[in-house]
Amino acid sequence: MGLIMNFNISDYSNKFFDGRWCDSTGEVADILEPATGNALGKIVLTTAIDVDKAVSSSKAAQGKWAATPFNQRADCLRKVAEVMRENAELFIEWNIRECGSIRPKAEWELQAAIEQLNASAALTMYPDGATYPSSVPGRRNIVRHVALGVIGVIAPWNFPLLLAMRSVAPAIALGNAVVLKPDHQSAVTGGLLMARAFEEAGLPPGVFSVVPGDVIAGEALVENESVAMISFTGSTPVGKKIGSKCGGRLKKAALELGGNNAFIVLADADLDAAASNGAWGSFLHQGQICMQAGRHFVHESVADEYIQKLAERARKLRIGDPYRQEVEIGPLINEAQYRRVEGIVQESLQQGACLITGGKGERLFYEPTILANVDVSNRACAEELFGPVVPVVTFKDEDHLVEQVLRSDYGLAAAIHTQNYGVAFSLADRLKAGMVHINDQTVNNEFHVPFGGMGDSGNGSRFGGLANIEEFTEVQWVSFTEKPIIYPF
Known part of the structure; x- marks a missing residue:
């Protein structure tokens, strides 16, 4: 471990990640330091073609990943947490400079993201279903949670590491592949560094992809028919548009939106x-x-x-x-x-x-x-x-x-x-x-407690603990009998 410390933004100025670092033909934008207005480097704004390529890679990798034994999936996530902990200062410094975070906030966010990874690793060994009685003699009913497939995560700039990881980690733990689109204003902290951490930890190629970008990349992710779910954190007006598009495609959407x-x-x-x-x-x-x-x-x-x-x-x-x-x-x-x-x-x-x-x-x-x-x-x-x-x-x-x-x-x-x-x-x-x-304040988050809003603050989705199983899987009913049933015709 530790090679991630060699991260040099100039090596990634036109790159996106689909398990491998790929060149993009998208527009290149400056990464601005809010405190000074200085450019910290450049980042590519990926195209719809780039997003579709990342989704294709994820779709190809997802089935094998879902079939990977739970302890191996858990081990990958724990390794990511270890990489991030060993390279804490890199994540913290980028969070401060790219996002305008004060150091205590950046330190807390990193630790919370590491906790989310370890909690998600534990999630892999939770029960994935239950048995139900049957009115038909000799039949057994099993209802189980199965992976959705490819999940698109669209994350914001304010807590870019944590608010991406709270979807990325449980989704991957539960057998899905993930394509993450970080906000272009926080694409290093909440995107490229995450890609390097997962790469360093040995996650199989295609299971996790990062496509930095703006609205073009976001729309391409939402509209791609191979994406089974969108997890979006951001403003209510944008969330309503995404929810409408997902609804028209019968695509699951987890929307964590604004608050007053x-x-x-x-x-x-x-x-x-x-x-x-x-x-x-x-x-x-x-x-x-x-x-x-x-x-x-x-x-x-x-x-x-x-x-x-x-x-x-x-x-x-x-x-x-x-x-x-x-x-x-x-x-x-x-x-x-x-x-x-x-x-x-x-x-x-x-x-x-x-x-x-x-x-x-x-x-x-x-x-x-x-x-x-x-x-x-x-x-x-x-x-x-x-x-x-x-x-x-x-x-x-x-x-x-x-x-x-x-x-x-x-x-x-x-x-x-x-x-x-x-x-x-x-x-x-x-x-x-x-x-x-x-007798507390409103800014609270504990990785094991369901988190989410009502009304214009979200669509009832919840992140955290056992709620993640409901969010990032779908339910399948399997019944079986020892002998075939003979029906009247």
């Missing part, structure tokens, strides 16, 4: 703890997380004190280049995202919000921002933020709270701060959210 998550502070909450959780949930990775604590709902009796405590934390956060400085807030991913965040803040102020702190920035660095006197119709509340911005909305009682929270069509995560667990569980029953965390 409610962070709720009741009158009896520990405000110091709530402010800590609120700052972490809103400002981690510059707020560029689908689980971001996007809307803070605070009881009117404690709102002023909570805002003061949150603002004190926000003002202490250091902003800068996470590769060259020790900071808590790095750059937004690109200029378009910066302009969007700035536009949301300015429009919200025009709609009557009050600026408590922040509200400005330079280049791609935007200050942690808190807005008070916000109505749920205000743009800062109505849209997914994906930036370091906190809109604070007050409420009078639980009914008023629930009515305001449910004004959003998203339903990914929520957090509730209170000393009364009974009230918290009662509120959880009334909220439309796939995940509810009590």
